[in-house]
Amino acid sequence: MKAMKIFYDLNGSLYANITNKCPCNCTFCIRHNDETVGENDSLWLEHEPTMDEIKAAFDEVDTSKYGEVVFCGYGEPMERPEEVVETARYIKEKTGMRVRINTNGLVSLMHPTFDLYTMRGAIDSISISLNASDPQKYLDITKSRFGLASYNSMLNFAILAHSFIPDVKFTVVDVIGKDEVEKCRERAADVGVPLRVREYISNNREYD
Ligand code: SF4
Secondary structure, X not given: OOOOOOEEEEOOEEEEOOOOXXXXXXXXXXXXXXXXXXXHHOOOOOOOXXXXXXXXXXXOOOHHHOOEEEEOOOOOHHHOHHHHHHHHXXXXXXXXXXXXXXXXXXXXXXXXXXXXXXXXXXXXXXXXXXXXXXXXXXXXXXXXXXXXXXXXHHXXXXXXXXXXXXXXXXXXXXXXXXXXXXXXXXXXXXXXXXXXXXXXXXXXXXXX
């Protein structure tokens, strides 16, 4: 049986990969074409790891060279929000490291009863994929199974998280074009959440 790659290093940063589930099917997702890991070193989890497995995997990590753990793998971390928060608290208690989530921002559609405020004190930073400037364009890119309601839910998540998490920002990739980037900038400004424009890198989902 292949070892599960729950925590992994990429370009000197430490990432946590606790689920392969995702409600979207983004056109640019590394799940379609990943050359960042070899065939025998895949981020595909052979099962969704339990909390005991996640903690045991973290106990094996030499954390001395990292200042931060980023939840971001071959799935959407907030498919398992309670596990993200519990893992983050475990990491913080054990090491004091910062914790970031890279997310599609759809947790309130995936898990309507999840209490967002449980992230307070556990999560330092959230990067939310804005992707587009309106609901239809967003759906065209993400193919979210929640349909057109996805965009506003993602915006609302960003607004709320920004009110109590120290560092919350949107990201878009420059491949969407200058005009659309500018519209995204306006949309981000409308809701008061900073936007970072990332350079598109093939096979790179949200790693930076
Ligand atoms: S980029 Fe993220 S949200 Fe989109 S399909 Fe991949 S894991 Fe899901």
